[in-house]
Amino acid sequence: xxxxxxxxxxxxxxxxxxxxxxxxxxxxxxxxxxxxxxxxxxxxxxxxxxxxxxxxxxxxxxxxxxxxxxxxxxxxxxxxxxxxxxxxxxxxxxxxxxxxxxxxxxxxxxxxxxxxxxxxxxxxxxxxxxxxxxxxxxxxxxxxxxxxxxxxxxxxxxxxxxxxxxxxxxxxxxxxxxxxxxxxxxxxxxxxxxxxxxxxxxxxxxxxxxxxxxxxxxxxxxxxxxxxxxxxxxxxxxxxxxxxxx
Amino acid sequence: xxxxxxxxxxxxxxxxxxxxxxxxxxxxxxxxxxxxxxxxxxxxxxxxxxxxxxxxxxxxxxxxxxxxxxxxxxxxxxxxxxxxxxxxxxxxxxxxxxxxxxxxxxxxxxxxxxxxxxxxxxxxxxxxxxxxxxxxxxxxxxxxxxxxxxxxxxxxxxxxxxxxxxxxxxxxxxxxxxxxxxxxxxxxxxxxxxxxxxxxxxxxxxxxxxxxxxxxxxxxxxxxxxxxxxxxxxxxxxxxxxxxxxxxxxxxxxxxxxxxxxxxxxxxxxxxxxxxxxxxxxxxxxxxxxxxxxxxxxxxxxxxxxxxxxxxxxxxxxxxxxxxxxxxxxxxxxxxxxxxxxxxxxxxxxxxxxxxxxxxxxxxxxxxxxxxxxxxxxxxxxxxxxxxxxxxxxxxxxxxxxxxxxxxxxxxxxxxxxxxxxxxxxxxxxxxxxxxxxxxxxxxxxxxxxxxxxxxxxxxxxxxxxxxxxxxxxxxxxxxxxxxxxxxxxxxxxxxxxxxxxxxxxxxxxxxxxxxxxxxxxxxxxxxxxxxxxxxxxxxxxxxxxxxxxxxxxxxxxxxxxxxxxxxxxxxxxxxxxxxxxxxxxxxxxxxxxxxxxxxx
Numbered sequence: 041x042x043x044x045x046x047x048x049x050x051x052x053x054x055x056x057x058x059x060x061x062x063x064x065x066x067x068x069x070x071x072x073x074x075x076x077x078x079x080x081x082x083x084x085x086x087x088x089x090x091x092x093x094x095x096x097x098x099x100x101x102x103x104x105x106x107x108x109x110x111x112x113x114x115x116x117x118x119x120x121x122x123x124x125x126x127x128x129x130x131x132x133x134x135x136x137x138x139x140x141x142x143x144x145x146x147x148x149x150x151x152x153x154x155x156x157x158x159x160x161x162x163x164x165x166x167x168x169x170x171x172x173x174x175x176x177x178x179x180x181x182x183x184x185x186x187x188x189x190x191x192x193x194x195x196x197x198x199x200x201x202x203x204x205x206x207x208x209x210x211x212x213x214x215x216x217x218x219x220x221x222x223x224x225x226x227x228x229x230x231x232x233x234x235x236x237x238x239x240x241x242x243x244x245x246x247x248x249x250x251x252x253x254x255x256x257x258x259x260x261x262x263x264x265x266x267x268x269x270x271x272x273x274x275x276x277x278x279x280x281x282x283x284x285x286x
Numbered sequence: 287x288x289x290x291x292x293x294x295x296x297x298x299x300x301x302x303x304x305x306x307x308x309x310x311x312x313x314x315x316x317x318x319x320x321x322x323x324x325x326x327x328x329x330x331x332x333x334x335x336x337x338x339x340x341x342x343x344x345x346x347x348x349x350x351x352x353x354x355x356x357x358x359x360x361x362x363x364x365x366x367x368x369x370x371x372x373x374x375x376x377x378x379x380x381x382x383x384x385x386x387x388x389x390x391x392x393x394x395x396x397x398x399x400x401x402x403x404x405x406x407x408x409x410x411x412x413x414x415x416x417x418x419x420x421x422x423x424x425x426x427x428x429x430x431x432x433x434x435x436x437x438x439x440x441x442x443x444x445x446x447x448x449x450x451x452x453x454x455x456x457x458x459x460x461x462x463x464x465x466x467x468x469x470x471x472x473x474x475x476x477x478x479x480x481x482x483x484x485x486x487x488x489x490x491x492x493x494x495x496x497x498x499x500x501x502x503x504x505x506x507x508x509x510x511x512x513x514x515x516x517x518x519x520x521x522x523x524x525x526x527x528x529x530x531x532x533x534x535x536x537x538x539x540x541x542x543x544x545x546x547x548x549x550x551x552x553x554x555x556x557x558x559x560x561x562x563x564x565x566x567x568x569x570x571x572x573x574x575x576x577x578x579x580x581x582x583x584x585x586x587x588x589x590x591x592x593x594x595x596x597x598x599x600x601x602x603x604x605x606x607x608x609x610x611x612x613x614x615x616x617x618x619x620x621x622x623x624x625x626x627x628x629x630x631x632x633x634x635x636x637x638x639x640x641x642x643x644x645x646x647x648x649x650x651x652x653x654x655x656x657x658x659x660x661x662x663x664x665x666x667x668x669x670x671x672x673x674x675x676x677x678x679x680x681x682x683x684x685x686x687x688x689x690x691x692x693x694x695x696x697x698x699x700x701x702x703x704x705x706x707x708x709x710x711x712x713x714x715x716x717x718x719x720x721x722x723x724x725x726x727x728x729x730x731x732x733x734x735x736x737x738x739x740x741x742x743x744x745x746x747x748x749x750x751x752x753x754x755x756x757x758x759x760x761x762x763x764x765x766x767x768x769x770x771x772x773x774x775x776x777x778x779x780x781x782x783x784x785x786x787x788x789x790x791x792x793x794x795x796x797x798x799x800x801x802x803x804x805x806x807x808x809x810x811x812x813x814x815x816x817x818x819x820x821x822x823x824x825x826x827x828x829x830x831x832x833x834x835x836x837x838x839x840x841x842x843x844x845x846x847x848x849x850x851x852x853x854x855x856x857x858x859x860x861x862x863x864x865x866x867x868x869x870x871x872x873x874x875x876x877x878x879x880x881x882x883x884x885x886x887x
Contacts, residue, residue, distance in 0.1 A: 041694065041761050042776065052690045059688055063681040070648060070677050077655045078670060081591070082662070089852040089859065090657035094597035098653065099646065103600075106645040110638035110684070117688040118631050124690060125627035146465065189459040190557055192622065192697060196763035196776065201693050203623045205558060206458060207551025210624040223776050227697040227765045229452045231465055232378040235768035 045218040045243070046198035051120045053199070058116060062109055124199075126213065133181035133213035138174065141183045142212075144191035144204040147233035149224060155257065166260055170239035175249035176219050182212040192228035195241060203228055216243040305416070306836035319429070321421035322835055324728055326428050327406030330398050331721070333428075335802070337394035337435055344387040346795045351375045351383075353788025355770045355781075368447060377769040378467050381450035382442070384767050388453030389475065392575065393482055394435045396709060399717045400578040401486070401524065402431065405493050405517050407724055411826035411833065412514045414502025414842040414864075419495035420488075427488035434482035441474040449475035452767060454568070457549035457560050461541040469542075476539040483532035486524050493521035502825070504844030508602070509863070511824045511848040512595065515602050516581030519609045520574050527570040534563035561623055565616035573612040575709060576676075577605055579716030580647060583669045585848075586719045587651055589822045590666030591658030592859045594849040596650045604643035604650075611640045621692045630689045637687040644680050648673065659852065659859070663820065664738035668719035671746050675711025679704060682757065700760025706753045718742070718801070725805070726819050730831045731812030737804040744797035751790040755783050821860045824848050828862050 044050050081087075125131060139160050141152040151172050155164030160183075174180045184193055186204040193212060194201045202212045226237035244252060309316060320326060350359045362373030369379040406424070410417050418424045441448040448471040451460035455475065463469035497518045501510075510518075538560065540546040547553035549560045588595045595601060617625060617633035651673045660666070682704040686692045695701065718741075726732045762780050764771055771777040771784065818827040825842055826833065842864045850861040 042763065052693060055688055056685065056691045056694075059685055059691060063684050067677065067681055070652070071674060073652055074655075074670070074674055074677075077652065077658075078660060081655060081658045082660050083592075087659045089592040089659035091594065091852050091854050092596070092657070093594050094600070094650070094653065099597050099600050099650070102649040103642060103646055107639075107642050110641050113684065113688060114635050114638050117634060117690055121627065121631060121634070121689040124693065125630075127627055131627065189462075189465045190456050194697075194765065196694070199690075199694050201622050201696055205624050207555075207557065208624055223774055225763075225765060225774060228456070229381065229384075229459070229767040231459060232381060232450070232467055234381070235377060235770050236773045238774055 042197045043218075044197065044199055045216055045220075045222060046195075046200065047215040047217060048120070048124045049197075049199040049217075051123065055113075055117050055120055059113060062113065131211050133211060134179040134215075137179035137181035137213060139181050139183070140172075140174075141185070142172070142193060142204070143185045143187060144193065144226070144230075144237075145187035146189065146231050147226070147237035149193075149237070149239040153253065153256075156253070164257070166256060168256070170224075172224055172239060172241040173249065173252055174216055174241065174243055175246045176216050176243050177246065179213055179215045184210045184212050189230050190228050191226050191230045191237065194225045194227035195222060196225065197222045198241075201227055219243045219245060306834040306839050309835040311835075319425060321417070321425045323406045323410050323418045323421070323424060324832060326424055327403050327408075328728055329428050330402030330406060330431075333432060333435065334395050334398040334403060335805070337390050338399070339798075339802070340439065341387050341390035341395050342795050342798060344383050344390065346792060347375060348380070348383050348387060349788040349791040351380055351769065352771070353785045353791075355772055375769075378450060379447060380769040381452075381466075381767070382448040382468070382471070385449045385452050385455075385475075386438070386442070389438065389449070391709070392453065392571070393479065394431075394438065396575050396713050396717070397486075397571075398431060400575065400582075400713060401489060401517070401520060402428065404513060404578055404582060404720055404724075405489060405521070407728060408511075408513050408826075409493055409496050409517060410500070411829070411837060412511050412824050412848075413497060413500055413505050414825050414838065414844060415496060415500035416836045416838065418492045419500060420492050423488045424492050427485045427492070430481055430488070431485040434478045434485060437474050437481065438478040441471040441478075444470040444474065447471050454564060455538065455560075456564075457538060457541065457557050458551075461538060461549055463542075473539060473542050476535040476542070479535050480532050480539070483528045483535075486528045490521040490524040490528070493517055494525065497521075502842045502844055505863075506844075508599065509844055509847045511581075512584040512598075512601055512605075513578065513581035516577040516584075516605050519605050520577045523570045523574050523577075523609055523612065527567045527574070530563055531567040531571075534560060534567070537563075558620070558623060558625065561620050562616070565619045566613075568619065569616040570609075570612045572708075573608055575713050577609065579672065579713040580605065582720040582723075583672045583716045584651070584654075585822075585824075586665045586669035586723055587654050587673070588849045588851060589723075589820050590661050590663060590669065591655045592661065592851045593654055593658040594847075594851055596653030596656070597646075598847065598849065600646055601650055604646045607643040608640060611636060611643070615640060618687055618692075621689050622696045627689075634687060634689050638684070641680065641684060641687075648677055648680070663722075664733070664735055664742060665719045665723035665820070667739065667742045668715045668722065671742070672712060672715040672719060675707055675715060675749075678754075679707030679712055682707060694763075695760055697766050698760035699756045699764045699766065702766055703753050703756035703760060706756070710749060710753065715745075718745075721805075723820065725808070726815030727826055727829075727831050727833070729809055729812075730815050731808050731810075732815050732819060733804050733808045733812060737800055737807075741797065741800040741804065744800065745794065748790045748794035748797060752787055752794050755787050759783060759787070818862075821858070823850060823860050823863050825862075825864050828864055 044053055139154050141160055143150045149170050151168050153166050154160050155166060157164055184202055184204045186206045188206060191204040192201060193204055198214050200214050202210055220243055222241045224239040224241050226234055356374060358373030359375060362370045446468045450468045451466050459465050460472055497514060537548040541548055541550060547555040549555050549557050584595055584601060615633060615637040617629055618637045621630045686695055722733055722738055759780055764777050764780055772781060815831040817831060844863050845867055846863055848863055852859045853861050
């Protein structure tokens, strides 16, 4: 797994390692027993198998122990899960979060930025295709949607994955802990271009993010109501759609 | 357990209208439109093995593309331009490959092998009946599975190609041709599964009725061989789950063809409804695909260990518990779907609890071989591999059952690794074990043990070299169902591992030819099978191989449970269920040593 780059990444990984240790120990125990028994009790001349229908005490032991172990795993997992999903806040991102809107469609990610006023659906919004830029150390709230089929918003380094479902707006949040450029991938089969529905996530220092944002606004001319999403399929040329039937 | 008491018969003599007799039916009634459960079992075997080959060939193409992305596939030139121009697989064809590989393997290979083949082979013989309760329905069940399979196969050659929305067919992708590029193929996928659903339902009512009503006198519930328990519970799962799939498939077909919008959001439909319906069927389906395998493995392990099954009541209880819990865990396929996260928490709990009955089964298998007298015949080797591999598949399932860990590994190769450890390492090894075990009974010829052991060794080694590294691919972040991972910089370092997996996948595919050759060769040239080659206990082993039409000459009586191996004081280390307690000749112990340590605990 890549080194985590979000605030909750390490917590998720810690559960992974807890499960790895528990299941690893059971794996070694069971497979060793299997191999030892296979060798120890292999057929030889004169060997007679024990006549036994079981042992209640042993069976109770190996029912209760796994039960306790899985309850522990559930308990530990649920803590992190509710934290990641911010269940105590009804799923709402932290109040100071940077609001973004990501709308997936075959086969691109369209990101709406709030512009200098920090609010979506205002005149200074602007849209970037396949480029997600966020500042470090500030929570980001993404309203995730899809225009056509189900996609899945996957940021491997951030331990973020959320399906984008048409007809639904699903909240996603994370807070970056490292600057740099990271992959954004589609993780749900979404059609023939699924395998190249990729984008990049750039994490800036806070000041650099503001600089980037003002450059973008300057480059795109006046920040007019760009919140309506550019529906032109820019990568249409790449798509070999010869097989599509009418 | 009492071994001598003959419990009250639950079957009366008038059910026995049809004693075994020479088969004088004309060829077509005997081999093609047969109502004999043994013939239908054989037919299911040949049909499913054919589709196993098809599914395997599709997997080879998938692995070619992932091992050597964009390189022309050797022999790929024979494929039409719409699939692989110049032998280079197209992305849309790749999507069809992954979809149809999953569809064929699950619905037309593993499921009919476990349920159709073993169910027909074993149920009437194991319970002591002359045939199924409804022989004609049984014939119809097979003969509706065949057209379903060929409709599915035919979808490769219709315009637009075969279905390409994954075997889970999530709408809107599966519902709208403009999104997937596939129209007719996606509809044929629905039609085929609807027909197959009828086939499964006809089988299920037959199995349930036969097991409930047609057990021979003395065949009490707790004397039933474990394959029968597992098939009984499986049949109940099928009866309840398949209508949900068929209903969902009909809704999807309507969305595709007559303009309904069950799953399309434009007019108020809900894409997640499909996922709920599909997985409400789909998770019981997972247990439909593993419970009979567990039953078969239990039978073979007790036989190979020459020991009674450890904790028979717990084994039965675990089957029932797994089947029950299987109904309340479907949401774990949807942790990242946008479902309420609190629902995720409850589905995590129910999912994790399934680990408990699964663990009981594993420990009881270990308990069975413990202090046994293990004979490594080919069925036993495969059954032991089943246990070893099922453990890995079960433990890897704990990772994705944990909601936070699933965030990362959902829809990655970790899932692919897990499901193949369960379905190949689990189900398929048990299927191999069962075919090696019962082939002699139904075809009258032994399968070659030499070829069997070569096949086992190659399969076991290559299988692990293929599927274990997939865990690492998944942890590296590699998504499922992507045509070319190298589109992503972070996946490029995984290419050598992908090539490694592909090399051994091709080797695994080729080594299955040993198995198919063994079957074809043994059908004509195999050593003639005796009545009871494995010195086993259940009722079929006292009949000729193959048993005559109608099975038993007279109503069999059952005197004991199916796993009375190595009973102290008997000369032989097995004890047929139908052997009267006083009628069986008691020979001097042949094992030499007096049986001292083997007293019941």
